[in-house]
Amino acid sequence: MQPAISSQTFGLGSIMRVAFIVGAVVMAAVLLLWIRIEQGHIERCASVVERGGIAASITAPPVHVIVHVRNNNRSVGNASTPPGRRRWNYNWDYMQPPNGQEAAGTATRVILMIRHGQYGLNDGRLTEKGRYQAKLTGMRLRALNIAFDRIVHSDLERATQTAQLIRAQLADLPMIADPMLVEGGPVPPEPTISYWSLPDRNYFVEGPRLEAAFRKYIYRAGKTQTNDTVDILVGHGNIFRYFMLRALQFPPAAWMRVFLPHGSISRLNILPDGTVTLSQFGDSGFMPPDYVTY
Amino acid sequence: MSQHTRRLVRLVSALGLGVGTAAGFYYLKGGRSSEDETKNIARKVFVDKHTHLGKVLASWTTNFEPSVKWDSNWDRRDPQYMVKPPKHPNDTTEQENYENKVKEVTPKATRHLLFIRHGQYNLNGTSHDSERYLTKKGREQVECTGKRLKELGHPYSKIIHSNMTRARESAEIIHQHLSDVPIFIDEILQEGAPVPPEPPIGSWKSEAEFFRDGARIEAGFRKYFHRADPKQHTDSYEVYVCHANVIRFFICRALQLPPEAWLRMSMYNGSVTWFTIRPSGRVSLRYHGDAGHMPPDLLTTN
Numbered sequence: 001m002q003p004a005i006s007s008q009t010f011g012l013g014s015i016m017r018v019a020f021i022v023g024a025v026v027m028a029a030v031l032l033l034w035i036r037i038e039q040g041h042i043e044r045c046a047s048v049v050e051r052g053g054i055a056a057s058i059t060a061p062p063v064h065v066i067v068h069v070r071n072n073n074r075s076v077g078n079a080s081t082p083p084g085r086r087r088w089n090y091n092w093d094y095m096q097p098p099n100g101q102e103a104a105g106t107a108t109r110v111i112l113m114i115r116h117g118q119y120g121l122n123d124g125r126l127t128e129k130g131r132y133q134a135k136l137t138g139m140r141l142r143a144l145n146i147a148f149d150r151i152v153h154s155d156l157e158r159a160t161q162t163a164q165l166i167r168a169q170l171a172d173l174p175m176i177a178d179p180m181l182v183e184g185g186p187v188p189p190e191p192t193i194s195y196w197s198l199p200d201r202n203y204f205v206e207g208p209r210l211e212a213a214f215r216k217y218i219y220r221a222g223k224t225q226t227n228d229t230v231d232i233l234v235g236h237g238n239i240f241r242y243f244m245l246r247a248l249q250f251p252p253a254a255w256m257r258v259f260l261p262h263g264s265i266s267r268l269n270i271l272p273d274g275t276v277t278l279s280q281f282g283d284s285g286f287m288p289p290d291y292v293t294y
Numbered sequence: 295m296s297q298h299t300r301r302l303v304r305l306v307s308a309l310g311l312g313v314g315t316a317a318g319f320y321y322l323k324g325g326r327s328s329e330d331e332t333k334n335i336a337r338k339v340f341v342d343k344h345t346h347l348g349k350v351l352a353s354w355t356t357n358f359e360p361s362v363k364w365d366s367n368w369d370r371r372d373p374q375y376m377v378k379p380p381k382h383p384n385d386t387t388e389q390e391n392y393e394n395k396v397k398e399v400t401p402k403a404t405r406h407l408l409f410i411r412h413g414q415y416n417l418n419g420t421s422h423d424s425e426r427y428l429t430k431k432g433r434e435q436v437e438c439t440g441k442r443l444k445e446l447g448h449p450y451s452k453i454i455h456s457n458m459t460r461a462r463e464s465a466e467i468i469h470q471h472l473s474d475v476p477i478f479i480d481e482i483l484q485e486g487a488p489v490p491p492e493p494p495i496g497s498w499k500s501e502a503e504f505f506r507d508g509a510r511i512e513a514g515f516r517k518y519f520h521r522a523d524p525k526q527h528t529d530s531y532e533v534y535v536c537h538a539n540v541i542r543f544f545i546c547r548a549l550q551l552p553p554e555a556w557l558r559m560s561m562y563n564g565s566v567t568w569f570t571i572r573p574s575g576r577v578s579l580r581y582h583g584d585a586g587h588m589p590p591d592l593l594t595t596n
Contacts, residue, residue, distance in 0.1 A: 022311050086552050088493030144590045191364035191576065248558045250551050251362045257549045258579045265586070275493055278582070279560045279595070285586030289446045294580075 089249060090274040093219040107221035109270040110230040112141070112148075113240040114166065115260045118293050119158040126161045133263035133291055134162040138169030140265065140286040146230050150174045152217070153234035154181035162263070163234040173232075180213040181235040186242035189256035210239055214246050220270050240266060247276045258282075261292050364550060366575050369520040373400040401573035403522040404529045406448065409541045409567040410439055410468065411583075414594045415460040428463045435564035435592050436464040440471030442566070442587035448531035450475045454518075455535035456483035464564070465535040475533070482514040485537035491557035511540055515547050521575045541567055548577045559583070563594050 090096045097104050114137055117130030126134065141148070148170060153163035155177040167175055184206025185198040217233060233240075241255040247268050260266065261284040269277045284292050366372055377395040380388040413432030419425025428436070443450070450472055455465035457479050469477050486507025487499040518534070542556040548569055561567065561583035568580040585593055 019307065019311055085490075085492055085554050090493070140586060190362070191366070193576075248555060250555065253362070254549060254551060257577065259581070261581065264581065275495060275558075277558055277560050280562070280565070280581075280583040280585065281579070282581030283584045283586045284581060285442055285566065285584045285588070287586070 086249070088275070092249065092274065093215075095220050095222065096274050103272045103274070104223045105221035105225055105272040107225045107272060108228045109219070109221050109225075110146075110228065111218060111243075111268040111270065112230065112232045113243060113266040113268070114162070114232060114234045115237050115240060115262055115264055116154075116156075116158040116162040116234065117165075118262045124157045126158055126165075129291065129293070130158070130262060131161070131165060133287060133293075134165035135169065136287050136291065137162075137263040137265065138166035141166060141232070142169045148173055148232055149229045150176060151232045151234060152176045152178050152181065154183070154236060154239075155179050156182050156236070159234050159236065166232070166234065178213075180209065180216060181233065181239060183236035183238055184210055186210045186238060186255060187252050190251075190253035191256070193256060210242050211246075213239065214243055218243060218247050218268070218270065220274055221272055244268065244278060244281060248278060249276075259294055261287075261294055263287065263291075362550065368550065368577075369516075369575065371401075371521050372575060373397075373524075399524045401522040401524055401526070403526040403573060405520075405522050405526075405571040406529065406531045407518065407569040407571070408443070408448075408531065408533050409544065409569070410436070410443075410464065410533065410535045411538050411541060411561050411563055411565050411567075412436070412456075412458075412460040412464040412535060413439075413467075414563045414596050417596065423459050425459075427459050428467075431592060431594065432460070432563060433463070433467060435588060435594070436467045438588045438592065439464075439564040439566065440468040443468060443533065444471040445587075449528075450531045450533055453477040453533045453535065454480050454483065456485070456537060456540075457481045458484055458537070461535050461537065468533065468535060472533070480514075482510060482517060483534065483536040483540055484510070485539055486511055488512075488539055488543035488556055489554050492552075492554040493557075496557050511543055512547075514540065515544055519544065519548055519569075519571070519577075521571050521573060544569075545579060545582060549579060550577075560595055561585075562588070563596055564588060564592075 095104060117126045117133035117137075119126050119130050151163050151167055151170075151173050153159045153175065159181070160177065163175060167173055185202040186207055188200070188203055217231065221229070237260045238255065240260060241258050242252055244250075244258070244266060245252045245254055247270075258281065260282045264282040264284040266281045266283065267279045269279060271277070367375060373396045376399045377392060380392045382388055413428045413435040415426050415428050415432050417426075419427070453465055453469055453472065453475050455461045455477070461483070462479070465477060469475070487503045488511045489508050490499075490501075490504055518532075522530070538561055539556065541561065542559045543553060545551070545559065545567065546553045546556050548571075559582065562585035565583040565585040566587075567582050567584070570578045570580055572578075
């Protein structure tokens with residue numbers, strides 16, 4: 001009997017010990033679970049906050065909500081997000097490396113967007129003024145003394161002529177005609193204007209094409225690109241206004257709020273980390289005042 | 295208590311513990327699926343916002359709804375809200391009176407605002423603003439800008455400048471080319487931190503700075519950006535000499551673009567940014583950061 005009793009006593013002690021350990025594990029699990037639920041709730045709140053309107057940030061001083069935000073494409077850790085903020089999408093061109101990896105490229109891509117010169121509405125060709133504007137633009141580009149890589153232009157007459165007049169001022173640059181860059185309506189403008197409109201079908205057909213052109217030319221440098229590049233695009237007012245708004249992640253419908261003078265130079269800088277800056281839009285100060293036309 | 299009862303109690307408690315552990319594991323699994331749900335929500339938000347499939351990229355279809363509507367009463371000067379509405383809308387004379395009064399307060403003129411960024415300045419002067427004076431290059435830059443403004447030949451009605459040394463000096467040099475134009479100073483146009491920028495780039499600023507400067511720069515916007523007064527009969531051109539952050543914030547606000555985007559733009563020293571405010575309240579940006587009037591070797595962003 002003795003051994004049996006002693007083993008029974010031992011068994012009771014070990015059961016109590018196991019009970020303690022298992023109890024602790026269960027409590028830890030419950031705690032962990034609770035934290036997860038809380039975290040999910042906070043993230044849902046954060047995404048709601050992010051999706052809010054911008055009005056709050058204008059009228060009220062920014063009240064900062066400190067939340068843990070798990071960013072899909074970039075680990076930012078604890079971010080301080082005022083209500084209504086729209087976060088910059090680093091993966092806008094789908095070239096953002098996966099979480100935690102270094103930027104793929106090291107080079108900056110500069111895009112110079114040049115609107116064609118003044119043209120005749122009847123024949124679609126540059127006027128005398130328009131030709132002179134293009135010449136002045138070419139001279140300005142030459143004076144800037146940048147190593148340009150290529151000229152890509154819309155194949156409409158006014159843009160082709162402008163591109164040729166610009167190229168005449170620059171040393172042998174490769175010149176590419178691209179029908180993707182011809183003029184069109186990107187999206188119905190907001191606000192609309194009373195004296196001018198395009199049929200809905202224009203936006204329906206041309207809008208996706210302009211977006212395709214944007215994706216073709218506006219992207220960050222990849223791994224294989226080691227040197228900075230400067231592309232000259234010669235095209236039209238609507239398309240470049242759309243490019244600018246899309247590149248800066250502004251609502252594209254705002255395109256009628258900005259204007260581009262004939263022959264003007266606008267500069268987008270696409271940095272390897274996926275940020276984009278606009279250093280000038282519609283630069284035309286190199287023209288005599290009466291040549292600044294819209 | 296018999297040994298049987300003790301054994302039963304032990305059995306029940308062991309069973310309880312087992313069930314508890316199983317429940318714990320079950321809940322843990324539940325926890326994981328809650329995380330999946332969170333991921334799904336995050337993914338949906340990502341798709342909506344970042345690939346814009348929700349709104350923007352689908353916007354060329356015929357059911358287009360602009361993501362941000364233009365607020366025509368952004369300056370709270372929409373004439374229909376400037377007059378007391380009729381008490382009895384069906385009373386034709388009252389209604390006529392109201393409409394006449396609205397007509398009276400409807401703006402007739404266009405306002406042109408030309409914002410000039412100061413010239414390059416001494417960045418080593420960190421202790422006091424008076425040390426942050428224009429460099430030789432900075433003086434040459436705004437010299438060019440003064441010439442350009444004169445050449446543009448607009449009937450300027452005033453020059454208003456920030457009280458910081460670099461802006462004051464720039465305005466004085468510009469004023470030499472537009473000597474007939476009255477010149478004013480306004481502290482509200484000082485440089486500062488408008489709102490925390492998105493993406494979060496640029497130099498670090500404390501929340502206190504955004505809190506203080508943000509409200510002041512917004513006040514500056516409300517002071518100077520509005521459609522013309524109904525008493526103004528001819529188009530006006532005003533020159534403002536101030537700072538990059540202020541001007542970039544004004545671009546976003548005036549065009550009703552997200553204000554936290556201000557740091558996505560940059561501008562050269564001495565460059566010109568031209569806004570037009572129509573009698574209807576429509577605002578347009580004619581160009582931003584135009585520095586084409588300067589020889590390329592003068593182009594700096596400080």
